[in-house]
Amino acid sequence: MKLSALQAGFNLDHIAFESPTPNELSKFYKNFIMMEHVEKKNQEIICEGQNRKVILIKGKKKKLSYAGFSCRNRKNLEQFKNFIIANKVPFSKFVNSHLEKGAFSIIDPDKNIISFGIRKKTKIAFKNKFCMPLQHLTFSSRDVEQFEHFYCNMLGFKTTDRVIHKNRSLATIFLTSNHEHHTIACFKSNKIGIDHYSYEVSQWENIKILCDYFSQQNIKIIWGPGRHGPGNNLFIFIEDLDKNWLEFSAELEIIHDRKVNEWPQSEKTLNLWGKGILRS
Template identity: 35%
Template sequence: MTTLQKTSPARFHHIRVLSDQPERLVAFYERMLDLRVVGRDASGIVMTGPARGIIVGNAGSDDAPYYAYAVRDRAALDRLAQRLGAHAVDVSTLDDPLFEAGAVRFADPQGRRFVFGVAKAAPGLEGAPARLQHTVFQSTDLENVVRFFVDAVGFTLSDEVVDDDGRLMVAFLRSDDEHHTLAFFRGSRDEWDHHCYETNEWNDIRDWGDRFAQAEIPIFFGPGRHGPGNNLFFMVTDPDGNRLEFSAELERVDADKAPGVWPQSERTLNSWGRAWIRT
C-alpha cells in the first residue's frame, strides 16, 4: 500500500492560530518557547525557532487556522497533490511564509484546514530542544475523518484505542517513521485538542518543566508515559487556552507494521497514573 511514510514522508512543521490578543500570544511563545518574530504579513505574525514555527493571526480575520506539514521536495508534493486529486479532494494553493511557493491546502471532512509544502531554509536559531512534532483533534465523526486521512492523504494507522464494545475511540496516525504526527480522539465537540513538541531525552522534559514552573504556569496533565507511542510527556496551556504537550522518546515504527489495539483506560493514556479522558 502506498503511504506518505513510504513515498513522501511528511513532518509536522508549523501551525497557524487565531487569537483575540495576538501580541499577548506572541509574547508567550517568545518567552516560553524561544520563538522569534521573523515577519508580519497578511497571514499574521510569523514566528520561528529551532525546528518549530507558528503564525499568529487576528481572530477577527476571515481566514481560518491551519496545520502545516513539510515534505522533502517538490516531487513529493506533486505526488501528494495527484493522490488528493485522485480521491476528489478539493485542493488549492497557498502562499505560506514558511513554505516555498506552491504549497497545497485542503480541508478534511469536518472542515479543518491542512497545508503541505516544501519548507524554506530556516535561519539558525538557538533555544531549548523541542521540535514541533504532532497535532491532535477531538472529533464527532471519528471513523470518517480517519478514513479520509488514511485513504485520501496517505497517513498510516499506528495504533487505535477501542472501548469495551470495540468502538474506535482514538486513532494515532503517522506520516513518517515516528509513531504519530496526527491523532484524533472521539469527542462530544469538534475542536483542536493539542499540539506537541518532541524533545531529545528525559532531562529535557525536566528542564521544560522547570521553565514553566519558574513562570508559574502549572502542568495540567502529566508527567507520565503514554501507552501508544511509549513517550514521556506533560501538558500545559498558553494564554489563549491552547494545549501544548512536551514529549520525549516517541516510538519509531516500521512502514509495514500492523496497527496496535489498546483498551480505552487511564493506563493506556498514562501508564504512570491518572489520565485525561476526553468525553
C-alpha cells in the same frame, strides 16, 4: 507515479491559531516557548524558533486557522499530489505563504485546512539551540471513523494505534506520515477542533529540564510527567494564555513495520504511570 503521505514523508512544519489577543499570546510564545523571532506580516504574527513555528491570527479563541506539513523533496511532493488527485480529493483555494511555491492545501471532513509543501529555508540565526521541533497535531471530532478514513485512505497516512470503547467504537486514532508513531491524531469528542499539539524534546533529561524551567517561570504543568500507552512517549502538558494545550514529548516510538495495536479506552491507556484525561 503516486506516493502516499507516508511514502512521501511529511513532518509537521507549522500551526496557525486564531486568538482574540494575538499580541499578548505572541509574548507568551517568545518569552516561554523560546520563539526568538516574532514578526508581524500580512495580518499574522509569526513566532519562530529553531525548527518550530506558530502563527497567530486575530479571531476566535482556540481555533485552528491552518496547519502545514513539509515534505522531504519536491519530487515526493508532486507524487503525493498525484496520489490525492487519483483519490479525487479537492484542493482548497487557500494559499499557504509559509511553504515554498508549489504547495497545496486540502480541507478535511471537519473543515480543517491542511497544507502540504516544501519548508521555506530561513535566514534567521537562532541563538537558542534547545531541541524542540513541532512534532504532531491532535484533533477533536464527533466522527473519528470518518477522520481515519479520510487521512488513511484518501491522503495515505498510516494508522498505527487505535483506542477502542467497550462497544467497539473508536475513541482515538493515531496516524503517521513518517517513521514516528504519529504526526496526527484524533480524539472522539462532542466538539470539533484542536485537542492539543506537541513539541518533540528527544529525551527524558529534556523533560526534566523543561519541568524546572516552567516552574521557574511560574507556568503550571497541567498533566504529567507521564507516559502514554500508544506511542510509549514521555510527556508533560501546559496551557498557553488562550488555554490551548501544549505537549512536550520525548522518546516517541519509531515505527518500522508492525500491525496496528488496539488499546482499551481507559485512564491507563492515556497514562501508564497515573491519571489519564479521558475525552470520551
